[in-house]
Amino acid sequence: MGPIVETDFTPWASLAGGALIGLSAVMVMALFGKIAGIAGITNGALGAVLPMGVAPRDRGWRLAFILGLIAAPLLYQLFGGTVVQTVSGNLPGMALAGLLVGVGTGLGSGCTSGHGVCGLARLSPRSLAAVLTFMAAGFLTVFVIRHVLGGI
């Protein structure tokens, strides 16, 4: 959805960034004994403001983790980096996308980090099934939007 912007293939930067994501996942396991799934961490932090069925008790580090995510681009820019991003301006589309991502990761107990990174690293069959499913759904969705519906 939105403008199609060509992006360069960045194998080294992507490997290095991936390694940093892995380092963070290992820290969360070594320190707190938890899976570093952003949907799960967000859900845990959300328990502080919304009534949740099974909200975990220790919300402090989860809220702090999310603040760390939010601080990352600001610090990166402060030290002279440029954060490149193209976000679609189709607001009804983005609202629908947000709702689907939220409902889907809530229902499926995980996202790209929880199932994708941590789950595959644990060799979890549930996570492998989830990753194959959301990848297939993602490929299909982009194909339909860009090549059948002509970009919307």
Place this chain on the structure above:
Amino acid sequence: MRNLLGFLSGLIFGLGLIVSGMANPAKVLNFLDLAGHWDPSLGFVMGGAVVVTFLGYRLAWQQGAPILAPDFDVPTSSRIDRPLILGAALFGLGWGIGGFCPGPAWTALPLLSPGILTFLPMMLLGLWLGAGGRNLPLLISKGVRK
């Protein structure tokens, strides 16, 4: 100390998303666009992250217990059930529309694009609904019924 280390973990995760290019939805959507100008970068991000996590987890588990918690809390279920697959499919649909998954959605927030300011509140609402819907009778399979 817990909160400081939680913040640091999140910061490193966020920097990883930025360095890897995954903070940019355009790069994610181009990975999902096999029939267009395909950008395989996301595969390298996953590869790097999974290898480091695979090795690091095993080192961490060898310590017997986490540093700041009594036990490791790792999911034990291996049941591939309806909520898992339906949830993953809905997530993939939303991911393919907007190019955001939950991590990059948080890192995009302070850049204040109208798109993320719309996406994120809806994601939080959805997460609340989705997590609550995990136990709906409709989604729990009760053996084979014909």
